[in-house]
Amino acid sequence: MNSTYIENYFNLVEKQRVIFYQSVSKSNFGLWKRPLPDKWSVGETLYHVYLMVRLVRRFSTIYLPLAKPLARIRKHHPYQTSIHNIYVEYTQKKKGPMKAPYVLTPPKNLNQTYTLLDIQQLLINETNKFKNLVAELEEPVAGHIRYPDPVAHYPNVIQSVHLLAIHEQHHFSLTEGYIQARQQITK
Numbered sequence: 001m002n003s004t005y006i007e008n009y010f011n012l013v014e015k016q017r018v019i020f021y022q023s024v025s026k027s028n029f030g031l032w033k034r035p036l037p038d039k040w041s042v043g044e045t046l047y048h049v050y051l052m053v054r055l056v057r058r059f060s061t062i063y064l065p066l067a068k069p070l071a072r073i074r075k076h077h078p079y080q081t082s083i084h085n086i087y088v089e090y091t092q093k094k095k096g097p098m099k100a101p102y103v104l105t106p107p108k109n110l111n112q113t114y115t116l117l118d119i120q121q122l123l124i125n126e127t128n129k130f131k132n133l134v135a136e137l138e139e140p141v142a143g144h145i146r147y148p149d150p151v152a153h154y155p156n157v158i159q160s161v162h163l164l165a166i167h168e169q170h171h172f173s174l175t176e177g178y179i180q181a182r183q184q185i186t187k
Contacts, residue, residue, distance in 0.1 A: 001131070003139035005081045009161040010131055013168060017123070020172040027179050032111035035178035040106065043119060045175045047106040049168050050123045055103060056160060057130035064133065064145060064157075071144035079143030083159040086152050087170045098151075134161070 001007040024042050029035065031043040040048065090098045114122075134142065134157055142157040149155060155163055 001135050002137055003134075003142050003158060005139065005158045006134055006137075006142060006161050009158070009165050010127070012165045013127065013161075016165060016169050016172060017120075020168075020176070021120070023172075023176055024179070027176075027183070029179045029182070031116050035175070035182040039178045040175070042175060042179075043110055043114065043116065044106040045171050046116075046119045046123065047110055047114070048100060048104055049171060050119060050126055051104045051106070052167060053123065053126045053130060053164060056164065057126060057133060059147075060130065060133055060157075063147070064137070067145040068137075068141060071141045074144040075138065075140035077144065079140065079156055079158070081143065081158050081162075083152070083155055083162050083166070085166050085170070086163070087166065090151070 001010075029042065032041045034041045034044075087098060137145070137157060139158070145157045146154045147156075147160055152160075152163055
């Protein structure tokens with residue numbers, strides 16, 4: 001990995017996942033049981049996270065080669081290496097949670113197709129593909145390739161990997177909170 005920041009953010013992603021997996025396995029809540037009627041199950045949440053990583057990776061496969069030449073020209077200019085939590089910002093500004101677009105919404109009947117191990121493996125594979133895609137980017141070049149995402153304020157590649165970590169932790173925290181709330185209700 002040519003960027004310490006990107007490597008650290010991918011390490012953060014992996015650590016967060018391990019902690020989340022341990023947390024949900026201790027809860028014995030069930031992979032497909034929804035903690036609240038309108039909230040995703042653990043399995044649906046993990047599949048949504050997988051869809052997000054896949055979307056970013058697929059877009060990057062096309063976008064990075066196109067954006068690299070301009071980024072190389074600008075590589076001596078300063079760039080950001082982190083990003084704030086846009087999900088908290090959005091919730092405060094809009095007074096409600098961000099809705100997942102259709103392409104990031106888990107399909108129905110996932111429980112008939114996937115086990116927890118299946119989804120974890122999908123997530124690992126997709127994350128590794130994305131890692132390999134950005135691994136050879138020089139950090140200053142990665143800092144100047146900006147994604148056309150106005151909601152996230154046009155993050156660069158480094159910030160986008162950080163945003164993936166923030167996104168996953170956002171969903172992991174929500175899911176853990178919903179499970180705890182459900183368990184309190186049933187006591």
